[in-house]
Amino acid sequence: NAGVTQTPKFQVLKTGQSMTLQCAQDMNHNSMYWYRQDPGMGLRLIYYSASEGTTDKGEVPNGYNVSRLNKREFSLRLESAAPSQTSVYFCASRSMGWGTEAFFGQGTRLTVV
Amino acid sequence: AQTVTQSQPEMSVQEAETVTLSCTYDTSESDYYLFWYKQPPSRQMILVIRQEAYKQQNATENRFSVNFQKAAKSFSLKISDSQLGDAAMYFCARCNTGNQFYFGTGTSLTVIP
Numbered sequence: 001n002a003g004v005t006q007t008p009k010f011q012v013l014k015t016g017q018s019m020t021l022q023c024a025q026d027m028n029h030n031s032m033y034w035y036r037q038d039p040g041m042g043l044r045l046i047y048y049s050a051s052e053g054t055t056d057k058g059e060v061p062n063g064y065n066v067s068r069l070n071k072r073e074f075s076l077r078l079e080s081a082a083p084s085q086t087s088v089y090f091c092a093s094r095s096m097g098w099g100t101e102a103f104f105g106q107g108t109r110l111t112v113v
Numbered sequence: 114a115q116t117v118t119q120s121q122p123e124m125s126v127q128e129a130e131t132v133t134l135s136c137t138y139d140t141s142e143s144d145y146y147l148f149w150y151k152q153p154p155s156r157q158m159i160l161v162i163r164q165e166a167y168k169q170q171n172a173t174e175n176r177f178s179v180n181f182q183k184a185a186k187s188f189s190l191k192i193s194d195s196q197l198g199d200a201a202m203y204f205c206a207r208c209n210t211g212n213q214f215y216f217g218t219g220t221s222l223t224v225i226p
Contacts, residue, residue, distance in 0.1 A: 031212055033214060035216070040122070040218060041218060042117075042119070042204060042216045042217050042218035042219045043204060043216040043219075044216075045213065045214065045215060045216075048212065048213060048214070050211075050212045056213075058213065059215075088156070090158070092158075092214070094212075094214070099146040099163060099165055099208065101148065101160045101163065102148075102158075102160075102206075102214055104157070104158035106156060106157065107156045
């Protein structure tokens with residue numbers, strides 16, 4: 001029972017470098033989400049995908065892009081990393097249906113120096 | 114932005130006592146779901162309890178219960194008979210019909226032996 005798998009778990013980037021955070025779920029969920037967690041700020045929604053083939057901006061999309069590669073996978077890309085993007089990133093998925101819970105990955109701790 | 118507010122950054126409770134964590138939210142919709150999630154030091158997000166806005170009866174899950182006041186847009190979590198394992202960060206969240214899942218800033222709960 002893998003659930004939601006994020007890779008990598010830790011990453012250090014230099015300012016200006018790019019990278020892609022990977023997320024895959026094996027629960028046949030329609031909706032997937034990317035959040036960032038910062039001290040005192042809670043979890044803030046970056047992007048979400050209500051279903052395969054669709055993506056929408058959340059609260060803090062600037063500096064990020066996403067791809068819903070297929071139903072299982074939803075990646076988050078930082079094109080030119082900035083120190084302000086130092087954070088813990090969480091991917092989550094939910095099945096279609098009103099009020100279903102979100103299942104989360106273990107998070108990726110990203111540091112931009 | 115439709116916000117979720119947790120006004121208590123930190124709370125503490127004596128083991129076996131009761132504690133209440135506060136949450137208020139803003140929404141223009143009449144139906145939505147509310148959630149409480151727990152995040153222990155492992156960083157894993159765990160669903161504690163959920164409530165549909167149309168249901169007047171407050172949800173209960175063992176030692177966890179909510180006080181849902183729809184008119185006041187308030188959704189507090191009560192933990193009874195607190196245990197050491199309850200120590201964690203607690204997040205309130207709201208899901209609307211647009212499939213967006215918004216979280217509050219969190220309350221860090223300490224349980225004192």
